[in-house]
Amino acid sequence: MLHPIKSLLLAVALIAMPLLAHAADKIGVVDSQEVLANSETGKRAMNELKAKFDAKQKELSRQGEEIKKAQDEFNKKAGVMSADAKQKEQAALEARMRKFIEDQNSASQMMDQERNRILEPLMKVFDQVIADYSKKQGYSMVIERRALLYTASGADITADITKEFEAAAKRAK
Template identity: 30%
Template sequence: MKRSLGVGLAVLALSAVLAGGVCAAVEKIGYVDLARIFDEYQKTKELDKSLEARGAQKQAERDKMVAEVKRLRDEAELLSAKAKEDKQVSIDDKIKTLQEFDRSTRDTLRRERDSMVRDILKEIEAVIGDYGKAQGYSFIFNDRVLVFKDEQSDLTPQVVKALNGSYAAKKK
């Protein structure tokens, strides 16, 4: 009986030691909402405003070009057939210029936006990595790949705070 009790206690003690080792090996895991971080990042907001301002400026330029085409068409209505044909060449040239302007502006703004997004995502990833290392996380996932997520593991607010804090410090 004493022997069985001794063996039982030994097994129990061994189990406790092994369980402690298993618990120590548990990985610290979190997730972030990358889209929300991107949208709430102050630098994103500022660069979006800048792009909107440039877009509005380009739209004003385009509106002037459209008004010029309309003016030329109105003038052409009053001209004779021969003069109308000559004016149509000028109108066609203005339309081609307008179309090229539209294409060029759209491409330029798209490239600028794409470059901005790439740069911001690199910054976000760096901050997430730094935050994860500092807080002892083994893994931080993008929430879009998760089927189930516990709200307590959401690191989004902390990352947004760290990101905006570092951005504000850089601006000073």
Template identity: 25%
Template sequence: MLRPTMFRSLILIAGLVFSFNAMAEKVVALSVQQALLTSKAADAFREKLKSEFSSEQKQLIDLEAQAKKIQDDIKKGQGTQSKEVQDQQRVQFQKAYGEYQRLGQELQQKQRLREDEFLKEMRPKLDTVIRGLIETEGYDMVVSKQATIFAKPELDITAKVVELLNKQ
């Protein structure tokens, strides 16, 4: 006679056996972020960003050098300069450093906005490539590479997606 716990175990085992038959047969992994960031479009975008923000980047570097010079002058002058001169230098340093921080944050925010625009622009292209691969290769499931614990390297279609993105 079957006990209730044994009966439940048999049902569980039967369920697992039947669910194996229903599992996807052709599963692949994809790193969407890696695909987008390693494409030729991403390289071109980075170059465009670099030239677009080059003057602000140069200004940021100049402000950093200015703040470092003032800081070095303060250190060198300790004990030999009057309190007034030291106070003036500290004010200059705070002003230069504050401007450096403000400009740095502003530049980061602008770059983030531009990166978001790029990703929004690329997403439909990526979706088209992925859908095309699903249809031509007959994939049953595409999982996020970041969400997987383990996947054989041959199951990773990221390079194939990059190649197709680069052809668009």
């Protein structure tokens, strides 16, 4: 019968063997946001999204300011209004606020759909670039940088992926 400490060491060794085998694999690290930010294709996509989002945000800000002004006006004259007029004015303000909230929610959904429409094809190209690059360079695994607490600088393949991504995105057009 094995001693309890020897049994524990044997169990740890058996568990660690597959992990040690993977340690010999070539692992790369990539920052997908940096790839988008540093490639011309990614910059164009992000600028297109920003232009659409900025326009909608300005519209919503204007609408919010108008509601705030209307609320301030109501607060100023509420003391001299009849109860009936006050109630009608309050109901109108609440209706405007509900519509504003609906408009915000609708804009948020529209922006999400637009983001997906623009970025989804790019992410398919990105995924294919990662797969092709990994096969060519012998990587068994490529991990998103944000998922890691630390990585050695030699493992970062973001610059190479950015070049490959740009070339692949131009071919995909």
